[in-house]
Amino acid sequence: xxxxxxxxxxxxxxxxxxxxxxxxxxxxxxxxxxxxxxxxxxxxxxxxxxxxxxxxxxxxxxxxxxxxxxxxxxxxxxxxxxxxxxxxxxxxxxxxxxxxxxxxxxxxxxxxxxxxxxxxxxxxxxxxxxxxxxx
Amino acid sequence: xxxxxxxxxxxxxxxxxxxxxxxxxxxxxxxxxxxxxxxxxxxxxxxxxxxxxxxxxxxxxxxxxxxxxxxxxxxxxxxxxxxxxxxxxxxxxxxxxxxxxxxxxxxxxxxxxxxxxxxxxxxxxxxxxxxxxxxxxxxxxxxxxxxxxxxxxxxxxxxxxxxxxxxxxxxxxxx
Numbered sequence: 001x002x003x004x005x006x007x008x009x010x011x012x013x014x015x016x017x018x019x020x021x022x023x024x025x026x027x028x029x030x031x032x033x034x035x036x037x038x039x040x041x042x043x044x045x046x047x048x049x050x051x052x053x054x055x056x057x058x059x060x061x062x063x064x065x066x067x068x069x070x071x072x073x074x075x076x077x078x079x080x081x082x083x084x085x086x087x088x089x090x091x092x093x094x095x096x097x098x099x100x101x102x103x104x105x106x107x108x109x110x111x112x113x114x115x116x117x118x119x120x121x122x123x124x125x126x127x128x129x130x131x132x133x134x135x
Numbered sequence: 136x137x138x139x140x141x142x143x144x145x146x147x148x149x150x151x152x153x154x155x156x157x158x159x160x161x162x163x164x165x166x167x168x169x170x171x172x173x174x175x176x177x178x179x180x181x182x183x184x185x186x187x188x189x190x191x192x193x194x195x196x197x198x199x200x201x202x203x204x205x206x207x208x209x210x211x212x213x214x215x216x217x218x219x220x221x222x223x224x225x226x227x228x229x230x231x232x233x234x235x236x237x238x239x240x241x242x243x244x245x246x247x248x249x250x251x252x253x254x255x256x257x258x259x260x261x262x263x264x265x266x267x268x269x270x271x272x273x274x275x276x277x278x279x280x281x282x283x284x285x286x287x288x289x290x291x292x293x294x295x296x297x298x299x300x301x302x303x304x305x306x307x308x309x310x
Contacts, residue, residue, distance in 0.1 A: 020208060020236070020237035021210060021242065022261060025263075051272035052272070052273070064237065064263075065272065068267065069263075071262055090267075092171075093169060093170060094167060094169070094170060097167070
């Protein structure tokens with residue numbers, strides 16, 4: 001009995017609200033009428049990191065701030081800005097962290113070089129094996 | 136195969152586990168810092184939200200005196216305790232300016248009536264656009280802005296009573 005009451009209380013519990021009472025921004029969950037622009041906006045939104053749920057893109061996140069950022073992206077695309085300009089504007093404020101698009105910065109070099117290094121190690125291993133068998 | 140090579144995978148595993156344990160013991164900083172520290176406040180102009188309180192313009196922050204720009208909201212729980220600390224700061228002669236994020240006039244008026252009102256001006260930012268342009272990622276956050284309108288320091292999260300001397304000295308340095 002007590003257990004089922006507890007379960008019931010869990011089901012009925014209201015989450016602690018950490019959101020505002022204002023409705024979502026106009027373009028946060030609405031597509032742009034121009035399909036080409038919407039495609040551009042969506043591609044960019046998938047590459048921008050949500051500031052609240054830090055593992056998600058703003059396209060995936062339900063956070064209010066992510067909605068407001070989608071609104072910002074769609075408005076700027078509709079006003080004729082290039083996706084890379086919007087990305088640069090955000091990077092100016094939040095650093096490269098905000099963008100999922102890999103860069104060629106020195107910090108990212110190991111990432112680019114790792115596949116090559118692994119391939120070389122693999123080739124070396126295979127060569128050794130073949131030599132051992134031939135013996 | 137030589138002995139060293141045979142033990143290489145094990146050594147690698149130990150290395151990976153050591154790295155994981157180290158990261159668990161000293162978690163990374165998950166705060167998102169604005170990269171605008173040392174740069175001027177972006178130009179903005181926010182309408183008033185309350186009838187008896189002027190709105191906030193970026194030019195209001197470049198008046199020759201340092202300001203504390205507080206990003207807050209009536210729906211933000213830590214802001215309730217922070218606003219009392221801001222009152223203390225106001226008592227020390229600090230000019231506190233507010234940006235109310237996604238707020239409603241009635242809610243904000245209640246919030247200020249209940250918790251105190253240290254703000255000289257409050258601008259309304261209903262879609263977080265100015266918050267984003269400042270490189271801020273949540274409420275509450277505060278910026279120490281010097282007399283020329285340049286951001287000198289960003290406080291992420293609420294300013295609590297223990298932070299008062301630090302904030303005062305940051306404002307003094309920004310003079």
